Amino acid sequence: MKQILLVEDDLTYSRIVKTFLEKNGYAVQTCVKVKDAQQILNTNSFDLIIADFRLPDGTGMELLQWSKSKFPQTQVILITHYSDIRIAIKAMKLGAFEYITKPINPDELLATVKESLSAKASDGPKQTSSPKTEESSVAKSSYVIGSSAEAEKLEKHIQLVAPTDLSVLVLGETGTGKEFVSRRIHDLSTRKDGPFIAIDCGALPKELAGSELFGHVKGAFTGALDHKTGHFESAHGGTIFLDEIGNLSYEVQIQLLRAIQERTIRKIGGNKEIQIDVRIIAATNDNLILQSGDGHFREDLYHRLNEFTLQAIPLRRRKEDLEDFAQQFLDESNSRLNKSVKGFSSEVWEIFLAYDWPGNLRELRNIIKRAVLLTSGVLVEKDALPTDLYEPTAAGIGSQGGYSSSLSAGGDLPSPKDYKSKWVEQEKELIQKVLNDTKFNKSKTARILNMDRKTLYSKMEKYGLD
Structure with missing residues (x-):
């Protein structure tokens, strides 16, 4: 029986989800805080974590990052309000299997749970990350060229650079399809019959990133029980796609720069040089120039990766x-x-x-x-x-269930002092209204207002809303 840890601070909601999943054949343990979840995970084995984003002592994002570093094989599903969409998408980049939005549809929850556990089963017990190869979700037939002027320009540039062996840097916002673009380059290149391996650098456990990329020899570090082939060696003759390249540590950046310059790698703990023939495509939504300026990203590595730049289109x-x-x-x-x-x-x-x-x-x-x-x-x-x-939230405090701020959309802009005073008054009225409507159920009020309970308590004290 598959083991699920449900982290949800709304006890009624937690009980409903737990009962539903148990009726469908899963064993479910519950807790309400990030710290409680960490203690449980340290002493028990779970196949899946389902965590609300907003928790009393932290966020589901924090639990996701912690669990992926400790238990990379355990899948994570994040529960959010729809207004948290940007956060949810960031969570996907950090390794969450999926996000689902409240109010949860039972069929959607069950389908997502089954899919996540199926994906976990197919990963295999020894894999510590999930590179996407020829069977990737970004299949050859999935690329849509599009007919807009910008899409046609992007396709023209892809066809121009694909036959070369230049390193390509794909820039763009989260979710714009940078991996689709990279796969398109591979499919149009002379390496199309070789492997295409996609690595999400943001999801690599920091202490294992070097091992994942370059491999290690048996005994190289505690837990290295066997020799491991890294992703670069596996991509020999093909293309390696390094998504969110800006997340690599400075030490790994040095190793990567050496691999690009010398076309060789050395496994962690090894002394043998291994020849590699790999084309590198990197992607990021960060400003690597600024990161190089403040010392977080090597400028020489940036120029090695940026032999040709493509911009994914929002x-x-x-x-x-x-x-x-x-x-x-x-x-x-x-x-x-x-x-x-x-x-x-x-x-x-x-x-x-x-x-x-x-x-x-x-x-x-x-x-x-x-x-x-x-x-x-x-x-x-x-x-x-x-x-x-089709009912977008108003500016200011997020809205749920029809609650929104009533800032005027027209007229002259107020002075900063007037604006602050008006905003404070509107925030106080909004919190008071939601508290009244929920009969002072603070958990429900906090969720409706898209703020954690600590913030709600602080604002209630500030405004005297007892």
Whole structure:
């Protein structure tokens, strides 16, 4: 029986989810704090962690990072409010298997749990990270060129650089499909018959990054019970994609620079030089020039990686391509969920076209997958979408369930002093209103207002809302 640790501070909600999962054949243990979860994980083995993002003593993100460094084989699903979408996407980059949004749909939760555990089973017991190779989720047929002017320009540059052996740096916001771009370069290169190995540098445990990339010999360090082949050696004759390159430690950056310059690697604890023939494509949403200026990223490594630069395009700037991407993700979701949804209603298209897509392609893919799961008819309808897509939160305090600040959208801008005074008054009124509506249920109030309980208590004391 698969073991699940559920970390949720809303006890009623936790009990409902626990009962539901147990009825579906899983063993579930619960706790309410990050510290409690860490203690439990240190003494028990779990296949999956399901954690709320907002917890009394920290966040699900902190637990995710800690668990991935200690127990990389344990999958993590993060629970968020939809307004936490940017945080959820960052969590995916740090190694979370998936995120689901509140209120949770039982079918969506169950499907995500099954998928995460299935993925864990296929990883194998000894693998400490999950490089994506030819069977990657970024399959050859998944790339959508698009018809917008910017998309055509990007494709032209890809076709220009692909046949060369130049190192490529792909820049762009989180979720813009940098791995799709990198895979496209590989597929159009002379290395297309060789391996394509994608590594998320942000998800590599810091102390094991060198071993994962370059391998180690038996006995090189505590826990090195056998020889290990690193990703660079595995990518020989092909392409290695280093996503979130800015997350590598300075020591590993030195090793990487040496590998690029000399075309050789040396395993951790070894003394033998191993020849490698690998093309490097790196990606980041960080400003590596600024990082090199403050000493966090080597400038010489930056110039070695940046022989040619490509810019992945945010979805909000390529709305002409939205239909192509939506159809691709619809077909993918139908296949994964064994559904036969044919398309989207006109109302859904209006919502898609009006939305800003802060999470870019990754957000679109997740929304479509969720919508397909919830759709029983031929077309995806509006009620299968998260309400935040068509009822956006107002500026200021995030809104949930219809609560929002009432800052005027027009008129002259107030002075900084007037603005601060008006904002404080509106914040006080909003907190008071939500407290009244929830009958002073502070846990529920904090969730509605998108703030942790410590912050809520502090503001209640500040405003005298007892």
